[in-house]
Amino acid sequence: MTESLIASIATLQDMIQEARIVAGFTGAGISTESGIPDFRSPDSPWMRNKPIPFALFLESPKARREAWRRKFTMDDLYRGAQPSAGHIGFASLIASGRMPAVITQNIDGLHQASGLGEDQVIELHGNGTYAKCLSCSRRHELDWVRYHFERNGDPPECIVCGGILKSATISFGQSMPEEAMRRARRLAASCDLFLVA
Numbered sequence: 001m002t003e004s005l006i007a008s009i010a011t012l013q014d015m016i017q018e019a020r021i022v023a024g025f026t027g028a029g030i031s032t033e034s035g036i037p038d039f040r041s042p043d044s045p046w047m048r049n050k051p052i053p054f055a056l057f058l059e060s061p062k063a064r065r066e067a068w069r070r071k072f073t074m075d076d077l078y079r080g081a082q083p084s085a086g087h088i089g090f091a092s093l094i095a096s097g098r099m100p101a102v103i104t105q106n107i108d109g110l111h112q113a114s115g116l117g118e119d120q121v122i123e124l125h126g127n128g129t130y131a132k133c134l135s136c137s138r139r140h141e142l143d144w145v146r147y148h149f150e151r152n153g154d155p156p157e158c159i160v161c162g163g164i165l166k167s168a169t170i171s172f173g174q175s176m177p178e179e180a181m182r183r184a185r186r187l188a189a190s191c192d193l194f195l196v197a
């Protein structure tokens, strides 16, 4: 470790010690060590396909089939990803009682996999580890969706209301989740240290 890095770590430790409330904020970089590439990683799979906008997903069964095909291809690539040292670090800050929650742009569920509860992770872009009905919000497990998708060539409908199922992430053109945004704003306004990774 270089001297400047050691000094920076010491400064950060002091700042955390002095803070009353630390807010955490993470993006894709914290998961690249877990083997999940971000948009700018070399040969990023995210750049290979043009994103499917939310409006197109709603109106076109063909776009929905394509979205699910891509989703399951990605899931196969990153199955078994484990929390990185960064995720573990945030989990220990939360365990220390100084950080109430971590706000994340990630959809991979790795903060939860590092031991955090649902109330300790604020997901601004949703979660890609399950599906949700766009009409009634009922949660559906991906294994079940995939089973029907691979059998019939079409994604199944919501078992409760017949609505359209979508990975529980926020797509381009889809509104940000209100409750998560509210919680994130409240935490950002109440903290005296905002730690971004």
Ligand SMILES: [Zn+2]
Pocket: 133, 134, 135, 136, 137, 138, 158, 159, 160, 161, 162, 163
């Ligand atoms: Zn439904």
